[in-house]
Amino acid sequence: MGNSIPIFYVNAPFKASSHIGHFSQRMRFMSEFSDIDFAFIVQVIFSLLAIILVYDAISGERAHGQLRLILSNSVPRANLLIGKFIGNALCLLLPFGSCFVLGLLVVQLSPSVQLTNEDWARIAIMFGISALYLLAFLNLGTLVSCKTRTPALSLLILLSLWIWLIVVHPKLSVFAAQKFAPVESEARMGQQLRQVYEDYQQKKQKDQKETGGRYGLLLFIQEAKENKKLYDNFLNEFAQQARVADWVSKASPVGCYDSAMTAVAKTDVASHDRWLNSVRSFWSVYTAFHEARQQKRLEGKKQEADEMKKNPPQFVMTPESLSESLHRAMPGIAMLIFFNIIFFMLSYLFFLKYEV
16 A cells, blocks of 8 residues: 555546655565564564463473472462463563553654654553453463463464464455455456547547547546546455455454554554545545636636636545544454453363363
C-alpha cells in the first residue's frame, strides 16, 4: 500500500503508490519484507521469549522432582499454578515494560516528534494489547507444560506451535480468503478498461470531425467516470477479500494481535481504505467542478468559469477518533482475552490430574 495519489480530473484514482523516482526499484524490493517495528518485535521475538520462559514450568519441575516436593507440603495446586503464572508474567512484562518506557523516552526527546494526548492514549492501549498477547503465549506454554511429561517434549511442541502461529497460519488466512472470496483479476479489468477506451476513442474522433474537438474535455471526464465504476467494483471485491482474511486470522492470538494493533495505530487495511475512499470521493467533487467550468465555457460564460477557478474544491479528511479505532480493535482485544481465559482454564484442569 502506498501513501500518495495524483489527482487528475481526466484520470480516476485507482490505488496509491509510494514508488518515487530512482528509489522505486529498491522500494519495491524492500516492500517484500515485513517492517521490523514494535509490533513485529513483540509478535515474533517476545512471544518466543515467553515460550522459552515457561516451557518447563510444570514438566521441568516434575522431571527434577521439585514438583513432588512442593506438593508434599499440602500446597493447593490452584495456588501453585496461579503463583507460577504471576511470577512468569512479572519476569516477562517487567523487562518488556522497561524497554517500552525507554523507547518512549527516546521518542519524547526527539525534537521532530510531537505527541498529542490522543497519541499517548493510543500508545498506552497498544502496550495493553501487547501485554495481553504475551500473556496468551505464557498461558499456552503453561498449558503444554501441564500436558507433557518432559521439558524437551514441551519445548518441541511449543516451537512447532510457534512456527504454525507466526509463519503458517497467516499465509493460510490469505489463501483461504483468495479461495472463498475471489477477486476479479487485474488482467480482466484491463480488458474492460481497454474496451471503454476504444469506445470513447470513437466518440472523440467523431467529435473532432464534427466540432473540431469542442467536447473533447467532457468526453475525457466521462471516460474517467466509466473507469471509476470498474475500479469501484474491483476495490469492493478486494475489500471483501481482506475482511475474510482478517476474520480467518483471528483464529490465532497472532492474527488478533495484528488486527487490534493496526486498528489502534491506524495502519490497517481499513484505515488505508478510509483514506483512499476519501480521495476518490474528492475526485468526484473535483471532476464535477471542472466539468461545470467546461460547460460554462461551452455556453459562452467565460467570466463565470474564470470566477469558479478562484475557489476550487479542497481535500478535507476527518481523522478517525480514538473511540472509532477502539471500536474496530475490540474484536481482536476480546479474542485475546478469550484465548488467555481458555488457555489458563485448560492448564488448571490438566494440572489437577497431573501425575507427579
